[in-house]
Amino acid sequence: MYKIFITRKLPEEIVQPLREKFEVIMWHSDEIPMKYEDIKKEAKDCNALWTVLSDKVDRELIESLPNLRIISNLAVGYNNIDIEAAKEKGIIVTNTPGVLxxxxxxxxxxxxxxxxxxxxxxxxxxxxxxxxxxxxxxxxxxxxxxxxxxxxxxxxxxxxxxxxxxxxxxxxxxxxxxxxxxxxxxxxxxxxxxxxxxxxxxxxxxxxxxxxxxxxxxxxxxxxxxxxxxxxxxxxxxxxxxxxxxxxxxxxxxxxxxxxxxxxxxxxxxxxxxxxxxxxxxLPHIGSASIYTRLAMMQINATAIEDALEERVPENRVV
Known part of the structure; x- marks a missing residue:
């Protein structure tokens, strides 16, 4: 069974449909961010990595996740991700434009x-x-x-x-x-x-x-x-x-x-x-922070992960 690792606690209404198809491991807090080393350790055998804009996803982290197929970023921007490293490894990267x-x-x-x-x-x-x-x-x-x-x-x-x-x-x-x-x-x-x-x-x-x-x-x-x-x-x-x-x-x-x-x-x-x-x-980086928009962004991420793991081409693909 494919494994999804989520670096921040998200609403269960978004995550539950993924649990029905995949193994899902999710960080315990929506306020306390994961440390870089913890992501590397806890996500080491994941197939999908669901990140937020404050997560540093550099070449070292990408190379430490040998089974990774997709990084789905909860943001429009993706400057927190080493796109070239992901591209070299054939890893899909998606974001959440449009809806916000x-x-x-x-x-x-x-x-x-x-x-x-x-x-x-x-x-x-x-x-x-x-x-x-x-x-x-x-x-x-x-x-x-x-x-x-x-x-x-x-x-x-x-x-x-x-x-x-x-x-x-x-x-x-x-x-x-x-x-x-x-x-x-x-x-x-x-x-x-x-x-x-x-x-x-x-x-x-x-x-x-x-x-x-x-x-x-x-x-x-x-x-x-x-x-x-x-x-x-x-x-x-x-x-x-x-x-x-x-x-x-x-x-x-x-x-x-x-x-x-x-x-x-x-x-x-x-x-x-x-x-x-x-x-x-x-302000504390709340540009897209309406209830409807944040839930819609999460749904885009969830759909992209599901598509990638089931051999479909995700929308909003960066690479």
Whole structure:
């Protein structure tokens, strides 16, 4: 009987159908992540490995799992997996695109609004007893309606965010590896070079995958191009932004604020400098975190594993 190893505790309603066909071993916690060495030890004879985005699946781990047929990753991104090593071994890798597009776009726009209007800062003031009276300039933020939105990475989620921006009468600029001519015509998006986007946007939203080309894409030079009144919103991957450069830009007021759903190290350390700044709105990587969407993502993983073990070609195959 084929064996499936799941690195995080998942709802039994998703897992039970697999138990009826395969041997399933699942980690005991949905909060405490497995350590790298534990995955290597516990999954050593598995045929399918069901991972989450925080699991490091490098060449060493892949080579330690001789019976592995598929790695199914609970995320759109798969930068946690050594794709070349998997490809060399003939191991299928799948992800979960599409189903989380609208949910992640909702969260992106919510983070943009919260950053612009200082929502979390205002709530913290109330809870700390700092709200003594109404004052004319208390917690004043930046207008979203009628502003300019710059999107770096115009994939499915980027287009969904841009469509929402039209409801706020925002001018939408975007930078992408390839032009989206049909979308430009349909939604009146404007393609620009990265430098132009940074200089002209009031809100810069990062939605590009983390690749060797995009790692460190936004650093000191790029942040200095942005307006002093602008905000940087990152819901992609932490490694795309140089966090020290972002901290310096915020402290030096070369940009106005930042909204971050992702960090280079996750969970983010409590002593991280960015957490000390009041003009930084932070979230714990919850872009796709609606009940419906997360369950749908898990179902995609489960189906991919079942297909691979039963000699069918899974959808959403990366390699």
């Amino acid at each position: 597009t609208e949910t992640t776009a909702d969260l992106t726009f919510a983070l943009l609004l919260a950053t612009a209007r200082r929502i979390t800062e205002a709530e913290q003031d109330i809870r700390a007893g700092k709200w003594k009276s109404w004052t004319p300039m208390q917690l004043t933020g930046m207008d979203v309606y009628g502003s300019t939105l710059g999107i770096i990475g115009m994939g499915r989620i980027g287009e969904a965010v841009a469509r929402r921006a039209k409801g706020f009468d925002m001018k939408v600029l975007y930078h992408n590896r390839t032009r989206k001519l049909e979308s430009e015509q349909q939604y009146n998006f404007t393609y620009v070079e990265l430098e132009t986007l940074l200089k002209e946007s009031d809100f810069v939203v990062i939605l590009t995958p983390l690749t060797p080309e995009t790692r460190g894409l936004i650093g000191k030079k790029e942040l200095e191009m942005m307006k002093e009144t602008s905000a940087l919103i990152n819901v992609a991957r932490g490694g795309i932004v140089d966090e020290q450069a972002l901290y310096d830009a915020l402290v030096n007021k070369s940009i106005w604020a930042a909204g971050l759903d992702v960090f280079e190290t996750e969970p983010v350390p409590l002593d991280h400098p960015l957490l000390t700044l009041p003009n930084v709105t932070v």
